[in-house]
Amino acid sequence: MKTRIIASALAKRFPDRPILNVTGIRRQESAARRGRPVAARDPHLTSGKREAQIWNPIIEWPVEQVWQTLDDAGLEIHEAYRVYGSSRVSCAFCIMSSIGDLRAAASCPDNHEIYRAMVDLEARSTFGFQGNRWLADVAPDLLDAEMRSAVASAKRAAIERMWLEARLPRHLLYVKGWPTAVPGIEDAELIAGIRRRISTLLAIDAAYLTGPAVRDRYRDLMAAQSPDQPLH
Known part of the structure; x- marks a missing residue:
């Protein structure tokens, strides 16, 4: 993602000049x-x-050669490695860390x-930072009692939310081009019921909480996709 953004900027800056894109990736880093x-x-x-x-000039290098080259050049290692013991430097809290x-x-x-701001997002959303791994569990000593309690409640709510979401049958799940059809009356009532329970669970002011409202919303979305598409 980051390289795409950089590439876009380079393309705008040099629209008709050749570009050599030099990276520091190495084979040892990942499959x-x-x-x-x-x-x-x-x-x-x-x-x-x-x-x-x-051009990936150091792609064959093992990590030991990277460290040795930096040492030979007299360059100071980033504090993330030197002070805090990170194995990689990326975002402060990366979803792939x-x-x-x-x-x-x-x-x-x-x-x-x-860290506290991101844990607050976990607590309010009921979604862990890395799926089943909650950032709140990484350094709970940095959280006050109120936030630890909020996270505990969020984890319980997450279990119920996932149970509710699992009630949706496969034909109602997101696919490319969604929505592809207006749900029937029974399916719309199921969606509305799940939305009502989740909105209460997360204390959010949600819309489309009745079967007819859900069906109307699907019709609006499909009309916005393709004004000439028949609704069924």
């Missing part, structure tokens, strides 16, 4: 990167007016405020 070439045409930057290449890196991030005082 996906293991098969990457040393160099290749960059499909995101190449256009009719511009040729672009990706290991539990060790999440704990390392939480141990940095500069991250405490954002």
